Amino acid sequence: MLLVTAYPIAQAFYESLFKYRLTDPDARAFNGLGNYAVVLTDSVWWQAVGVTVLITAITVAVEAVIGFALALVMHRAITTLRPVLRTAILIPYAIITVVSAFAWLYAFDLQTGFVNSWFSWLPAISEETNWFGGFGTSVTVIIMSEIWKTTPFISLLLLAGLAQVPEDLQEAAKVDGATWWQRMYKVTIPNMKAAIMVALLFRTLDAFRIFDNVFIMTQGSQNTEVVSFLAYRQTIGRLEIGLGSAVSVLLFLCVVLISVAFIKLFRVDLSSARGGN
Template identity: 65%
Template sequence: MTSTVATPAAAGSRVRTSGTDRAIAENRLGRKLVAPAVIVMLIVTAWPMIQALYLSLFRYRLTTPDDKAFVGLANYGTILSDSLFWKDTLNTVIIMVVSVAIELVIGFAFAMVMHRIIFARGAIRTSILIPYGIITVVSAFAWQFAFSVNNGFVNQWFAWLPGINSGVDATNWFGSHWPAMFAIMVSEIWKTTPFMSLLLLAGLSQVSEDMIEAAQVDGATWWQRLWKVIIPNMRAAIMVAVLFRALDAFRIFDNIYIMTKGAQDTESSSFLTYRQVIEQFQLGLGSALSVLLFLTVLLLAWLIVKLFRVDLARARGEA
């Protein structure tokens, strides 16, 4: 009579195989669930993208439609050799980096408050999310008024700070480059920090309380628990939050259009594209700019994913 005893290695192999089969099944189900949405998005976006790529190869201006001519990659060469394009790209990168970095810090603080607080939790979460519910154009007009020389409250409330004046010599926030950039970034941070905090709150709720309590029992301070336990276990959520906000911030348009209209060298890449297509009717150059903007966004997304190096299988609990 013989008996079969499963060795630890064989048991581990079966567990890994089961986990792999489960992951494959979940991936297959996920693809089936998102397929209808992906098909609809491709139908809606594929044709405009192909049309933009096609027009970018032509010299084409709406005011002179008969002068349309195939120029190949000449439009891209014109754009990449223009200092204005690189200046606007630099403005966009500065706004994106500064805004997302500050939003990440403030959003994480808001997420910690919303996660830990017990009293009036619903009211606090609602109040924090109010700015995100306001239309961007409305919030941009509000912040334009706030930084106004004559009627804005910023100069009046913060006149005690160095460099800020009120009254006759009131600070003109939209009179030079960096103050105007500061006002734009403040409006962007105020509007979208709640979105960042909402994503971080979802990730914070996934951190095991047992791990935090175990670290506390071992004598870890609050800062040590934050950097060694909480943040490492939130890496996937932080990556998603930074990715979404960075891509959105890189396409900033509304705030600039309302607050400065590109004056004082505050143009962004999206605003430059708008000027070429809508104001100057340059469909060829504008289409080339939109293609470059699209490729830059793809590159930015790839860099962020590579930077965080998140193991999505482990984040889902499959490893």
């Protein structure tokens, strides 16, 4: 773990302290926190953060609802159907993200797509709808592709949490006259709090680092640039190693802050959740 994570992070932080462009290595000079000042005072950074937060919030919220519903279906399904259901639900998650992104791109493309012709009967869609011609529609396609691809991940984690809910508590609640919603709110969800936290945390961290779908579908156009793509554009596109490293370090710090916030918010005792003392 130290070799594959700690060293690259340290190297990125080190490079972020220099004014360094790959096309002009002789002009490399120590810049201290100057690169961070440039990034944090640039509206491009804050716009990228806003788009990233928007995509993350919507995708995680929708995936949590759909994933929980799918977990309930798989948990309550009869034994013979469980393997079939789990396999069917896992198919989108098994597809490589780049392949999935290209599939969604071609489906919604104005020239090659079939979505406009299939759904032209809807009020907001016509044969000439350019899904990648504006911010709203572009982000909508990106969000839908994310939800389709990664909802199975959340559903499997929540399914594991449902398996930890004691059946005797459910039966006791039924005997006491609790409705399905009351059992869900008072028994099921509290007893799978750890699984919910892990599912939402992992998925939020992954969504906040979204790159593939934006890179394939829009290349950051129509104001859809996210933080990961901004780091890529600075480092690979403009060869600004210093600025790109600063963006990457800031992205890493954002991920750390998200992790701390989730742990503080849920206040889950993971040792007791797994049966430890």
